[in-house]
Amino acid sequence: MSAEAKVEELTMRTMNEAAGEGGRGLNYEENLLWEKERSDHPGVDLPEPEGMALRTGRPARETIGLPQVSEPQVVRHFVRLSTWNYSIDHGFFPLGSCTMKHNPRLNEKMARLPGFAHIHPLQPENTVQGALKLMYELQHWLAELTGLPGVCLSPAAGAHGELAGMMTIRRAHEAKGNGHKKVVLVPDSAHGTNPATAAICGYTIRTIKTSETGRLTLEAFKEALYAGQDDGGDVAGMMVTNPNTCGLFEREIIPIADLLHEAGGYFYCDGANFNALVGKIRPGAFGVDVMHINLHKTFSTPHGGGGPGSGPICVTEELAPYLPVPTITCENDTYRLQYEDEAGRPESLGRLRGFVGQFGMHVRALSYMMSHGADGLKQVAEDAVLNANYILSQLKDDYHVPYEGPCMHECLLTDKMQKDQGVTTLDIAKTLCERGYHPMTVYFPLVVNGAMLIEPTETESKDAIDRFITVMKEIAADTAAGDTDKFHAYPESTPRRRLDEVLAARQPVLNWKE
Amino acid sequence: MSDNLKYTAEHEWIKIEDGDVAVIGITAYAQDALGDLVYVDLPDVGRKVAKGEDFAVVESVKTAAEVYSPVSGEVVGVNDNLSNDPELIKKSLEEGWIAKIKMEDAAEIAGLMDKEAYDKFVAEQDH
Numbered sequence: 001m002s003a004e005a006k007v008e009e010l011t012m013r014t015m016n017e018a019a020g021e022g023g024r025g026l027n028y029e030e031n032l033l034w035e036k037e038r039s040d041h042p043g044v045d046l047p048e049p050e051g052m053a054l055r056t057g058r059p060a061r062e063t064i065g066l067p068q069v070s071e072p073q074v075v076r077h078f079v080r081l082s083t084w085n086y087s088i089d090h091g092f093f094p095l096g097s098c099t100m101k102h103n104p105r106l107n108e109k110m111a112r113l114p115g116f117a118h119i120h121p122l123q124p125e126n127t128v129q130g131a132l133k134l135m136y137e138l139q140h141w142l143a144e145l146t147g148l149p150g151v152c153l154s155p156a157a158g159a160h161g162e163l164a165g166m167m168t169i170r171r172a173h174e175a176k177g178n179g180h181k182k183v184v185l186v187p188d189s190a191h192g193t194n195p196a197t198a199a200i201c202g203y204t205i206r207t208i209k210t211s212e213t214g215r216l217t218l219e220a221f222k223e224a225l226y227a228g229q230d231d232g233g234d235v236a237g238m239m240v241t242n243p244n245t246c247g248l249f250e251r252e253i254i255p256i257a258d259l260l261h262e263a264g265g266y267f268y269c270d271g272a273n274f275n276a277l278v279g280k281i282r283p284g285a286f287g288v289d290v291m292h293i294n295l296h297k298t299f300s301t302p303h304g305g306g307g308p309g310s311g312p313i314c315v316t317e318e319l320a321p322y323l324p325v326p327t328i329t330c331e332n333d334t335y336r337l338q339y340e341d342e343a344g345r346p347e348s349l350g351r352l353r354g355f356v357g358q359f360g361m362h363v364r365a366l367s368y369m370m371s372h373g374a375d376g377l378k379q380v381a382e383d384a385v386l387n388a389n390y391i392l393s394q395l396k397d398d399y400h401v402p403y404e405g406p407c408m409h410e411c412l413l414t415d416k417m418q419k420d421q422g423v424t425t426l427d428i429a430k431t432l433c434e435r436g437y438h439p440m441t442v443y444f445p446l447v448v449n450g451a452m453l454i455e456p457t458e459t460e461s462k463d464a465i466d467r468f469i470t471v472m473k474e475i476a477a478d479t480a481a482g483d484t485d486k487f488h489a490y491p492e493s494t495p496r497r498r499l500d501e502v503l504a505a506r507q508p509v510l511n512w513k514e
Numbered sequence: 515m516s517d518n519l520k521y522t523a524e525h526e527w528i529k530i531e532d533g534d535v536a537v538i539g540i541t542a543y544a545q546d547a548l549g550d551l552v553y554v555d556l557p558d559v560g561r562k563v564a565k566g567e568d569f570a571v572v573e574s575v576k577t578a579a580e581v582y583s584p585v586s587g588e589v590v591g592v593n594d595n596l597s598n599d600p601e602l603i604k605k606s607l608e609e610g611w612i613a614k615i616k617m618e619d620a621a622e623i624a625g626l627m628d629k630e631a632y633d634k635f636v637a638e639q640d641h
Contacts, residue, residue, distance in 0.1 A: 424549075426549075426575075426576075442576075443576040443577060446577060449547055501550075501575045502550040502552060502575055505552035505553070505573075505575055506552045506553070506600075
């Protein structure tokens, strides 16, 4: 047996047969808890109960099929699995459109204060005044930063915020007798959740075409606005992300918003990319009527497996009466939850979620805002934009840039210069895994072939960004030199090697065991 | 590809059979943009589709793309072989067609591109 074949055989053995005890070096294999089960290793050792009457009315089952593992096995199981994870606490995480932020430990300390961590949502209001004050303050900060005074904190994630926002718009149209408006305009570069949200709200989607500059133009917008009726009377609103998913600021957004408003439509702004603007401009100033804010992106609360999202929405004064309940009010230094009763907001669309949303995320977000201050938040946006433009400037000769810069907080490249050598965006992403980086966002936005959307976190040092740039340059140089075979095999050093994505998609194995 | 086909801006090809039946598939450009195909969601035979309506979904490792009908009419045939082997789409017109639609108004195809116009359109797309 050749040395190479032997390595392969050993690897397969550790992967398949070692039942969680093997692995490569310190790169541990780990099987399911069920596969660790040994009948002679009970998880607990309790005496047989004696002299107790049967209370369930029927005999206890012999077994309920839980794995019999001891505490040390359980601890190792989950710690080993955790070593397979990659997070912003491991390293550079340039996942475009996702704003993978450092989560300051101060926020965690605040969220663990017993007055916040140990309260219950059903406690009487007079016993949780501090928590209500915190949410009131957060509403105030969000209103101030967006220029949109009506705030509802309850949506539990970004897409939930989108739904809450579009339901608010629908509610407003119904209240004003405009229920006949049935069309929502969405650019072809939008996040998929935008058209999905509008469709769930019962709207028909009409696409606005992105121009060759990667931006919306007034002409393309007009074409979409007036496609159904001459005055755009069938249009209920539009959903636009600004900066857009190509990482570019929509320069014609003000005249676009004006025309939309003239036609009686509302402007929903997807807040996914608010990190590029926070503290610099208020979206309300460019015509936004409703915007959701991803606290887990812009305000650094953990996400991507690290914790729940949180997607508050901010609206104009005109739309505030229709927001979901509850919202927080303050009178004479007393904080209260406001509902849709007569004393509150009877025109509200109602409740979208239990209680008041992800309170722990509210604590972390406000902690982030207050520890940065207005000037600090402004610098966050500036650093995010600077980092992305630095990467763009360093890689623009190595990779094809579909839309001319400068960009905002993320930059867009494609595999056009590598494709002829057989190296695609997917190969580049897999090679980054091999080199110890989380890949960028790939094949999104859909309007750009072979897209690579790179969003460097604003807290990364120049050294860290330079190392990433070096790896990207090496990939481009090796490709240009024809040294490409390895790119189709990577990653090789990860717990799992290159997976067959086509097979996984065609014949997914969805059961643990038949 | 053969020259007597018609093409759409959504990268479908259309071949007319028996005067009023449109055989529809996706072009090489679309196949290349999608990459490895994993699934094709076919319409039911007998379904009425309007011009511009999506009637099938082609799913690849990268994304899922709707296939839009360039004509109004009734679905009179689907390529069931694609259910087992979606990559057939890339093989040939004979093996890779998706659906056949009996047109209500044969004039609808007049506005579609011929090969020359489509090739030019694709060249412009590829910025």
